[in-house]
Amino acid sequence: MKKVMRIPLTIYRIQTAVYTNLGIYYIKKLPLIGKQIPDRIYGDSDLKLTASVIMLLLNIIRKFLGKFMILGLMIFLPLFFISEKLESTTLPEAFVHLFFFLYFIGGTVQISALMEPGKIKYICVRLMRFRARDYEISAVLTRHLSNFIYYFPSVFFPYLMMGGNGRKAVLLLLLLTAFRFISEGLQLLLFQKTGILFPKKFAVQWLVIIPALAAAYLPFYLKTIWPIESILFSLPFILIVFTGTFASIRYMIRFRDYKKVVIASVKSDDMMLDMNKIKSEAMFSNVRVKESDFSEAVLSSGKFEDKKGYEYLNAIFFERHKKLLVTPIIRWLFIIGVVFAASTAAAFLFPGMVGVLDQSLSGLLPSFVFVMYFTSIGDRVCRAMFYNCDISLLRYGFYRDRDVILKNFMVRLKKITGLNLITGAAISIGLLAFILITGISFHISDFALFVVSILCLSVFFSVHHLFLYYVLQPYTTELNIKNPYFRVINTIVYLLCFGCLQLRKVPGFFTIAVIAATLLYILTALILVYRFAPANFRVK
Structure with a gap:
C-alpha cells in the first residue's frame, strides 16, 4: 500500500517537470521578458525547483478555475436566464436537477482513470515498470478524490448563495465521487467479462450523454423541475450508492489482472489510443483532400496565367x-x-x-x-x-x-x-x-x-x-x-x-x-x- 501512496507523488513529479519545462520554454519566447531568462534555468536545480513550485500552483489554480468555468457555462448561466421565472426556494432544486444529469450521468460515462489511455500511464507502467495494479488503483484514488477538492468551492458556495444547505452541498459532492467509483468498477467488470474498453465506445457514450442533456434542460422549457433533489438526498438512495461504492472499491482492490487493462488501453505500437492524438487527427480530418477530389479542370493552372x-x-x-x-x-x-x-x-x-x-x-x-x-x-x-x-x-x-x-x-x-x-x-x-x-x-x-x-x-x-x-x-x-x-x-x-x-x-x-x-x-x-x-x- 505504501507503493500505491508513493506513485501519485511520482506522477506529480513527472507532470510538474513537463509543465515546468514547457512553461520556461514559452516564457522565453515572450518579446521582452524572454530575453532576460537565461538558458541555465533548465539545469539550475534551485531555479528549477522554484519554477516547478510556481508551475504546480498555476496548474492547481487552472483546475479550480476550469471546474468553475464549466459549471458556469453548463449550470450557472442557464439558471441566470431562468431565475426570474423560478422562486428562490426552487433554485437549489434546479441546481441539483442540472448537476445530477450533467455530472452524475453525462460526465461520469466520459471518465475512467482505469481505462483511459495516456502518456503518463505509458511512461510509468510500460517504460518505468511500475506495477500495473499499484498504478491503476493510485490513479483512481487520485483522480476522484482530487476532483472532490477541485469541485468543492465551485459547488459549495454557489449552492449556499442560492439558498441551499451546506450539508447537502457536501453530500452532493460525496455522492458524485461515489458515482464515479461505481462507474470505474462497472467498466472494469465490463472489461473482465467482454474485453471491451468503454472509453473507446464513443457512440455508446453519446447514447447516454444526449438523453442526459435533454433530461437536464428540457424540463425547464416545459416549465417544470423533476424531484431529483428529494430522491438524491433520501436515505435509501444514499445507502444504495455508498453500498455500491464500497463493493466497487473492494472489487477494484481484489482485481489482479491490471496488466491486461494497461496493455489494452495503452499499446506501445499503437499510440493512436492517445486521446490528444485522436483529437488532433480529428481537427485536421475535415481539411484533408484526396486525389479523386481534383478534376482535370481544377488541376489546370492556365486560368491564372495573368497572376505572378x-x-x-x-x-x-x-x-x-x-x-x-x-x-x-x-x-x-x-x-x-x-x-x-x-x-x-x-x-x-x-x-x-x-x-x-x-x-x-x-x-x-x-x-x-x-x-x-x-x-x-x-x-x-x-x-x-x-x-x-x-x-x-x-x-x-x-x-x-x-x-x-x-x-x-x-x-x-x-x-x-x-x-x-x-x-x-x-x-x-x-x-x-x-x-x-x-x-x-x-x-x-x-x-x-x-x-x-x-x-x-x-x-x-x-x-x-x-x-x-x-x-x-x-x-x-x-x-x-x-x-x-x-x-x-x-x-x-x-x-x-x-x-x-x-x-x-x-x-x-x-x-x-x-x-x-x-x-x-x-x-x-x-x-x-x-x-x-x-x-x-x-x-x-
Whole structure:
C-alpha cells in the first residue's frame, strides 16, 4: 500500500517537470521578458525547483478555475436566464436537477482513470515498470478524490448563495465521487467479462450523454423541475450508492489482472489510443483532400496565367481547395435561409412576436458578435493551408522571408475576408427581408450601422485567425497544438464574444467600437506579422 501512496507523488513529479519545462520554454519566447531568462534555468536545480513550485500552483489554480468555468457555462448561466421565472426556494432544486444529469450521468460515462489511455500511464507502467495494479488503483484514488477538492468551492458556495444547505452541498459532492467509483468498477467488470474498453465506445457514450442533456434542460422549457433533489438526498438512495461504492472499491482492490487493462488501453505500437492524438487527427480530418477530389479542370493552372508570384501560388491553392472551403459557407447560407423562413412563419403565426422585435436594430448587435465568431471559416482555412501547403513549404528559407510572409499574409487575408463577407452579407439581406415582410419599423441609419457592424465583424474574425496562425503558428508536424498563447488568446476572444450576449442595453457607440476594433486589429496584425512571423512561422 505504501507503493500505491508513493506513485501519485511520482506522477506529480513527472507532470510538474513537463509543465515546468514547457512553461520556461514559452516564457522565453515572450518579446521582452524572454530575453532576460537565461538558458541555465533548465539545469539550475534551485531555479528549477522554484519554477516547478510556481508551475504546480498555476496548474492547481487552472483546475479550480476550469471546474468553475464549466459549471458556469453548463449550470450557472442557464439558471441566470431562468431565475426570474423560478422562486428562490426552487433554485437549489434546479441546481441539483442540472448537476445530477450533467455530472452524475453525462460526465461520469466520459471518465475512467482505469481505462483511459495516456502518456503518463505509458511512461510509468510500460517504460518505468511500475506495477500495473499499484498504478491503476493510485490513479483512481487520485483522480476522484482530487476532483472532490477541485469541485468543492465551485459547488459549495454557489449552492449556499442560492439558498441551499451546506450539508447537502457536501453530500452532493460525496455522492458524485461515489458515482464515479461505481462507474470505474462497472467498466472494469465490463472489461473482465467482454474485453471491451468503454472509453473507446464513443457512440455508446453519446447514447447516454444526449438523453442526459435533454433530461437536464428540457424540463425547464416545459416549465417544470423533476424531484431529483428529494430522491438524491433520501436515505435509501444514499445507502444504495455508498453500498455500491464500497463493493466497487473492494472489487477494484481484489482485481489482479491490471496488466491486461494497461496493455489494452495503452499499446506501445499503437499510440493512436492517445486521446490528444485522436483529437488532433480529428481537427485536421475535415481539411484533408484526396486525389479523386481534383478534376482535370481544377488541376489546370492556365486560368491564372495573368497572376505572378505568391498571388499565383495562392490562387492555385484556393482553386484546388474550393470545395473544402466553400462547403461550410454553403451550410451557413442554408442555416440562414432556414432561420429566415422559420422566423417569418412564426411572425405571421404569432403576431405578438413582431411587437417584441419592434425595437432599435442596434439591440441585436451583441448577439451577432457571437454568431459571427462561429460563422467565420478563418480557423478552417488556416488548418487547410498548414496541412495542404505550408507544412511542406515552410521547410525552405525563402518561404520564411519577411517580405514574402507579409505578401502571403495580405493575399490570404483578402481571400478569407471575401469568403466570410458572403455570410455577413447573407445575414444582412436576410434580416432586411424579414423586416420588410413583417412590417417592423426601423430607421435607415440603424440598419446601415447594423450592416456595417456585421461586415466589420466578418473582417475582424478573418484577421484574427490568420494573425494568430502567422505570429504563433501553433501546429506541429504531429498535428498537435503546442502553443499555449494560441489557446489563451482564442479563449479570451471567445469569452469577450460570449460576454456580448450578456449586454442588455447596447451603448450608442457600439458600432463605432466594432469599426475601431477592426481597423486597430488589422494595423496591429500587420505590424506584428512583419515583426515576429519570420521567427515563429516555421515547422515545429
